Amino acid sequence: MRTVLGAAAVTAVALLAAVAVLGPAVWGGVAAHVDMDAALQPIGAGHLLGTDDLGRDVLARVVVATRLSAGLALSATLISLALGLVAGGLPSVLGVRGGRLVTASIDLAMTFPGLLLVLALAVIFGAGATGAVLAIGVAGAPSFARLTKNLAATVATQDYVSAARLFGVGRARLLVRHVLPNIAQPLVVNAAIGAGQALLAFAGLSFLGLGVQSPAYDWGRLLDEGLPNIYGNPAAALGPAAAIVLAGVAFSLAGEALAQTFGVRRSRHPGPSTPAPTPPAVGPGIPSAELSAGESVVRVAGLTVSVPAESGYVAVVDGVSFEIEPGERVGLVGESGSGKSLTALALAGLTPADVRASRLQVAGTDLLATTGRRRRRSLGASLSMVFQDPMTSLNPALRVGRQLAEVSQVHHGLSRPAALARAVDRLRGVHIPAPRHRARQYPHELSGGMRQRVMIAMGLMGEPRLVIADEPTTALDVSVQRRILRLLRDLSRESGAALLLISHDIAVIERTCARVLVMYCGTVVEDLPVERLAKGALHPYTRALLAAVPAMTTDRALPLATIPGRQPPPGQRPEGCPFAARCAHADERCLRERPPMTRHDGSHSVACWHPRIPEVAHEHA
Structure with a gap:
């Protein structure tokens, strides 16, 4: 009623509804009265619209x-x-x-x-x-x-x-x-x-x-x-x-x-503060397959993800293999278009592309042998995913608390009040102030950092064994970015869940993870502990990524280091090493043969025919 359009709409609909409700009761008798002497009369004082062939009042009808x-x-x-x-x-x-x-x-x-x-x-x-x-x-x-x-x-x-x-x-x-x-x-x-x-x-x-x-x-x-x-x-x-x-x-x-x-969303005014109810324990729900002693949370071998193209299907992720142990924090780093997010979506069963592998297991669930609703329910209980943009990660039409509670209602069979109480507890666990008040708000009423914390809390509504964070800090400022990364690291330590952190920022990976997987052109080219990243990286591409990260000692008089050229499109990848065209150390063998992933030292593996020694780790490739 505050606008002309609203007032006109309410008035018109109210008038129409009033006529529809009261019309038959008030004018029904007049409309049904037959008077042949007054048949087909024109407009007059007694009949504002005249009468029909039976003398009934047209306006009343x-x-x-x-x-x-x-x-x-x-x-x-x-x-x-x-x-x-x-x-x-x-x-x-x-x-x-x-x-x-x-x-x-x-x-x-x-x-x-x-x-x-x-x-x-x-x-x-x-x-x-x-x-x-x-x-x-x-x-x-x-x-x-x-x-x-x-x-x-x-x-x-x-x-x-x-x-x-x-x-x-x-x-x-x-x-x-x-x-x-x-x-x-x-x-x-x-x-x-x-x-x-x-x-x-x-x-x-x-x-x-x-x-x-x-x-x-x-x-x-x-x-x-x-x-x-x-x-x-x-x-x-x-x-x-x-x-x-x-x-x-x-x-x-x-x-x-x-x-x-x-189009106008208004949050409810929070009522008087009362002690939050004790969050209920999560019931058995729909558990994922049990891990045997010493079994990895993630086991991937020969993962290939293909998308439709004009000439058929083209592999965007090509032959990726890795494992993640319980509680391990692994970073997946590489340029945009290297296949990081598609690899994560394949693990979560969310990509519509063609996914093939010789082994694809997450938290004891064989994704190749399990399909449909059973796979979704199993992954939903054991895997959590934090997406890049928190604004698009939360449903704008639902309040924050209802979105979190839905997870426990679906997987653990909790009642709505019990699920909401657990949602408030999880918001408190990710250090959101006034969690009961925030649970009543819509996503657009929260800051970017709070929205990302809500996404993390949503993943912790159950007991996930793997948390996949896909560029979780890209849209956040530096101070909020640091708090979110610290929160992910602490939650992994406390809950024992493995963490797969995807980022194009190698500095973010260094601060959060214990192990790094470097992807290029849809393949993993190096797998190494994070403590060896700065001074022990062997692949020229990894060293080029490190050189492109400015440091406090970087000479500001010189242009920032870049990697010459660009990744070849998925349908035009060379037969040999995919990085050969951009590598200063490539030879004929690199152009003809693709190097296999070879263990170099302990937990350090690299796919390169000419891995460089640690002393030249920061040399520009």
Whole structure:
């Protein structure tokens, strides 16, 4: 009511609702009164819109018909909206084949003209109000479905949807809680406009004799009855026509006002501070496979991730192999496009690309032998993932506490109050001040550092054995970055969970991890302890990355060190060493043969034909 649009919408809808509710009770008797002596009278003092061929007051009949006309239009709109939401939302939560089948069906339905489809369905369902509701509802579903599909496609790629998939959220819950709420605003507008269109369609069917049947009547039937006498009393036909237009305007105003209302999120004012309830212990839920003594948390051998290209599939990650022990902190470093994030997504089962490997195990779960819901539920209980941008990692339509609580509700069977209490406890565990108040807020009300802490707390709602942090500090300032890295390190120590930290910043890896995996062009080229990184790196690419990091002793009079050239595209990788074209030490063998990963000393392995000795570790490659 604070805006002109809102006041106009409320007034129009309230007036329409009042007429629909009170009309039959107040004017029903007048509308049904037959007076043959007053038949077909024009506009006069006693009849503002004249009378029909039975002497009934046209204005009273228009008012009484409001309830049936608006009710049938809203019923058809609800059918269209329900069918459209389901059909349009399915491609975002189904697999590739299922999504394509649903999309093709929607596109096929959209090729039929709407009016012809309504008429055809009206004949199929039969003449009458029920058949008209079904015909208009089904005919309007494809347009809602296509809009929903297009909007949902943009939401389905967000990190918070990926996080929900990782935590094992079912498809129906994923659609209802994470996809549809974030596309509600345009859908509300189109639903309101669709109600006006349904109203017009109903009037058309009734006018043609396929809609409401006598003795019942709606605005379409009144229009049909008044048309033969339009030259003698045009008001008898113009009255119901004006009612259709005004009702459509009311629906459109309501849609625009509701869209603006949904666009404004307000947090609830926190109540008086009370002691937080004791967080419940997490039940058995859906545990991952048990690790045997000495077994690694992650075991990857020959991992290949391929994406579609013009000439088939192209390997973006090619032959990656590594293991991560319980409680170990491992850094995965490399230039953008080296395959770091795709490797992590393959471990989490979140990439739609073609994933193949001779071994792919996470927390005792064989990802190659386990598929579908069972794999999602197992990974959701044992793996946590912290994404790069905390703003896109949290669902903007849900409060922070509800998002965290969902993990315990899905995996551990906790009640809603118990799950919320555990969520508050986890927020407190990642050092968020006033955790009960923060749990009531939406993500946009938190700072970037707090949002990233919330993501970490979400991963700790269970008992994860592996935490994957994909560029968790890129969007944060230096002081907040340091606190987040310290938090990840401390949580790994306290919980015993392994940490895989992905970053293009080698300095971040040095401060947080105990071991470093260096990736280049989709392969791991060096695996070494972090204490050897600064002075003992053997691969020319690793040393070039180190040289590109400025230090306090860097001569500011000289340009910053860079690595000449760039990585070859996935479809154009050379047969030999992928770094050969950018390496100052490459020879003919490097160009012809790809070097295997060879153990150099203890826990230090390198894939290079000419590994350099530690004394020249900072030499520019």
